[in-house]
Amino acid sequence: xxxxxxDLGTTNSLGAVYKDGEVILIPNRFGSFLTPSVVSMTxxxxxxxxxxxxxxxxxxxxxxxxxFKKDMGTERKINLNGRTFLPEELSSFIxxxxxxxxxxxxxxxxxxxxxxxxxxxxxxxxxxVKQAGALAGVSVQRIINEPSAAAMASYFxxxxxxxxxxxxxxxxxxxxxxxxxxxxxVEIVSVSGDNRLGGDNFHQVMADSFxxxxxxxxxxxxxxxxxxxxxxxxxxxRRLSKAEEAEMSLTIGGISFxxxxxxxxxxxxxxxxxxxxxxxxxxxxxDGDMTIQDIDAVILAGGSSRxxxxxxxxxxxxxxxxxxxxxxDELIARGLGLVCAVKAREEEVKDFILxxxxxxxLGTGTYNKADPAHSYMTPIIERNTVLPCSRVQRFYTAAxxxxxxxxxxxxGEHTYEEDNLKLGKVHILVPRKKKGEEAVDVRFTYDINGxxxxxxxxxxxxxxxxxxxxxxxxxxxxxxxxxxxxxxxxHPKDLSENRLMMEKLETLYEEAKPDVREQIMSYIRRFExxxxxxxxxxxxxxxxxxxQIIEWYGNPDPFREEQKEGEEEWTS
Ligand code: AMP
Numbered sequence: 171x172x173x174x175x176x177d178l179g180t181t182n183s184l185g186a187v188y189k190d191g192e193v194i195l196i197p198n199r200f201g202s203f204l205t206p207s208v209v210s211m212t213x214x215x216x217x218x219x220x221x222x223x224x225x226x227x228x229x230x231x232x233x234x235x236x237x238f239k240k241d242m243g244t245e246r247k248i249n250l251n252g253r254t255f256l257p258e259e260l261s262s263f264i265x266x267x268x269x270x271x272x273x274x275x276x277x278x279x280x281x282x283x284x285x286x287x288x289x290x291x292x293x294x295x296x297x298x299v300k301q302a303g304a305l306a307g308v309s310v311q312r313i314i315n316e317p318s319a320a321a322m323a324s325y326f327x328x329x330x331x332x333x334x335x336x337x338x339x340x341x342x343x344x345x346x347x348x349x350x351x352x353x354x355x356v357e358i359v360s361v362s363g364d365n366r367l368g369g370d371n372f373h374q375v376m377a378d379s380f381x382x383x384x385x386x387x388x389x390x391x392x393x394x395x396x397x398x399x400x401x402x403x404x405x406x407x408r409r410l411s412k413a414e415e416a417e418m419s420l421t422i423g424g425i426s427f428x429x430x431x432x433x434x435x436x437x438x439x440x441x442x443x444x445x446x447x448x449x450x451x452x453x454x455x456x457d458g459d460m461t462i463q464d465i466d467a468v469i470l471a472g473g474s475s476r477x478x479x480x481x482x483x484x485x486x487x488x489x490x491x492x493x494x495x496x497x498x499d500e501l502i503a504r505g506l507g508l509v510c511a512v513k514a515r516e517e518e519v520k521d522f523i524l525x526x527x528x529x530x531x532l533g534t535g536t537y538n539k540a541d542p543a544h545s546y547m548t549p550i551i552e553r554n555t556v557l558p559c560s561r562v563q564r565f566y567t568a569a570x571x572x573x574x575x576x577x578x579x580x581x582g583e584h585t586y587e588e589d590n591l592k593l594g595k596v597h598i599l600v601p602r603k604k605k606g607e608e609a610v611d612v613r614f615t616y617d618i619n620g621x622x623x624x625x626x627x628x629x630x631x632x633x634x635x636x637x638x639x640x641x642x643x644x645x646x647x648x649x650x651x652x653x654x655x656x657x658x659x660x661h662p663k664d665l666s667e668n669r670l671m672m673e674k675l676e677t678l679y680e681e682a683k684p685d686v687r688e689q690i691m692s693y694i695r696r697f698e699x700x701x702x703x704x705x706x707x708x709x710x711x712x713x714x715x716x717x718q719i720i721e722w723y724g725n726p727d728p729f730r731e732e733q734k735e736g737e738e739e740w741t742s
Pocket of ligand 1: 411
């Protein structure tokens with residue numbers, strides 16, 4: 171039975187295991203390591219995930235959702251075709267797909283997982299990740315901070331003691347961490363992040379400038395137009411990683427619009443993104459009491475750190491510090507594969523220790539004599555304390571004959587209680603005495619997975635209450651929800667390739683300029699016809715041919731003659 175490492179990304183997810191002395195990335199059903207973190211529900215109520223769901227973002231935006239990782243730990247209900255899901259339920263579909271691919275690839279059962287989360291993920295978000303694992307039928311043994319995993323992979327590959335700054339810039343989040351790797355220790359020194367800043371922010375910037383340039387009224391765009399606009403922006407942005415100039419085109423209401431983007435133009439339009447990026451970097455350095463000179467290398471992780479304009483900006487800030495540029499998408503998963511090996515006490519890595527820190531201050535609300543309506547936030551565990559850790563503080567009654575003490579559990583850096591995130595509450599009865607004569611000890615214990623337990627003890631009576639915030643969903647509740655989810659149809663794997671092709675064709679049709687739409691419709695009809703006849707060989711052959719067609723349309727560099735030859739074969 172294998173333990174799997176899962177990088178549950180905002181945009182893409184991937185799995186890794188450690189086998190026969192090396193990390194193995196798990197290919198999905200389409201042979202790719204990256205599975206888009208997208209879920210969609212079809213008209214007949216079937217759940218589809220990954221590549222197929224990603225195609226449906228454009229064709230069925232109301233039934234498809236991406237980037238739900240941002241909402242993990244919230245009560246937000248996401249509607250897909252009339253059914254609502256919590257973010258952890260959507261994540262469980264992605265985890266389930268990865269597990270299924272891994273079981274098939276390894277021909278082994280998998281019951282345990284190690285899952286990575288951004289270092290700044292707070293308690294509720296971590297708990298939601300554990301629940302997503304449980305709902306997918308796997309026990310989450312450990313939650314690892316993504317930068318620790320990335321640093322672990324780099325350290326292991328380079329075998330050099332270094333202080334790394336991990337710059338993990340994904341689709342929807344920026345996560346910056348300073349990690350000190352020495353001997354067998356991988357230690358997080360400080361973390362900082364912005365969970366609303368990612369590569370996708372560039373799409374919005376480009377979409378806005380595109381419609382401005384063409385005088386298109388934003389309000390007149392349908393949900394589909396908007397989805398297409400963002401998709402075209404992403405395509406153009408990605409082309410700018412390979413070329414200095416790229417075209418962005420869009421057809422709205424039968425009219426085609428084109429714009430040319432360059433990296434310089436995008437840099438000029440993205441000033442606010444870059445300055446938010448700089449703020450996050452400055453915070454990580456100052457919290458770690460470091461300067462740029464202390465950093466030995468900058469590790470670039472996350473798909474968006476491929477963007478030349480991002481790299482150029484970092485060069486400008488970091489000067490001569492070398493960059494570790496590997497395969498940005500795979501780095502965290504490779505680190506997780508190594509964590510699985512540490513867990514299994516594999517010889518090469520068995521002595522490695524990964525230490526984490528608490529990314530936020532944790533504390534409780536206390537009476538504010540000057541302004542009783544605005545309680546203070548009193549820290550108990552300070553931000554950037556090394557985990558596991560346990561801290562205790564004593565608090566006294568604030569009023570005469572007070573019969574209970576309410577300990578609020580807060581997370582954040584703000585002075586007043588109300589401005590911080592409320593994680594929970596513990597009420598405890600105390601003997602009625604004059605104010606200041608009764609007291610409680612409040613102990614906060616933060617475990618290695620970043621999950622908090624609060625113990626409150628009344629000094630005079632010894633009475634105590636303990637609350638672990640990870641227990642906000644009981645075993646029974648998880649089982650009940652698992653049963654509900656199991657009732658949903660999940661798209662069968664063997665039909666996935668045809669389904670994906672159909673979704674790709676529909677997207678191609680939606681994105682195409684009017685003069686070629688008829689041609690694309692004829693491909694769709696022919697493919698539908700072959701599917702209806704259920705003859706596997708012709709379906710497979712035609713699918714291969716369609717792959718070329720899609721490639722051809724997606725690539726403006728024409729090989730028209732080649733295509734025509736193929737076309738004749740299929741139309742004859
Ligand atoms: P991640 O969440 O790490 O998978 O990163 C996904 C983000 O990276 C998305 O915003 C993608 O558009 C972006 N991305 C991936 N590859 C590239 C590339 N070659 N150039 C620019 N952005 C990219």
